[in-house]
Amino acid sequence: xxxxxxxxxxxxxxxxxxxxxxxxxxxxxxxxxxxxxxxxxxxxxxxxxxxxxxxxxxxxxxxxxxxxxxxxxxxxxxxxxxxxxxxxxxxxxxxxxx
Numbered sequence: 509x510x511x512x513x514x515x516x517x518x519x520x521x522x523x524x525x526x527x528x529x530x531x532x533x534x535x536x537x538x539x540x541x542x543x544x545x546x547x548x549x550x551x552x553x554x555x556x557x558x559x560x561x562x563x564x565x566x567x568x569x570x571x572x573x574x575x576x577x578x579x580x581x582x583x584x585x586x587x588x589x590x591x592x593x594x595x596x597x598x599x600x601x602x603x604x605x606x
Contacts, residue, residue, distance in 0.1 A: 517543060554581055
């Protein structure tokens with residue numbers, strides 16, 4: 509099966525989790541959704557799956573706890589992955605999200 513639809517959830521202060529930015533190519537629909545707080549991501553993930561997303565990726569700001577909660581929320585319906593940063597970027601990422 510080819511990837512034809514996926515979603516990316518990111519954290520950004522003031523974001524409306526009901527709003528979506530969609531990028532479509534002839535072969536794939538990509539949906540980007542910002543959340544103001546990580547606890548909004550499970551509901552967004554369930555919505556993306558209901559809309560046909562075949563996989564969900566999370567920005568690195570979620571960390572392992574919220575990634576696990578999103579995985580639980582979609583009940584294994586689709587793969588869920590999270591962006592990771594190498595040790596060379598940890599201090600910089602921490603400064604952004606501190």
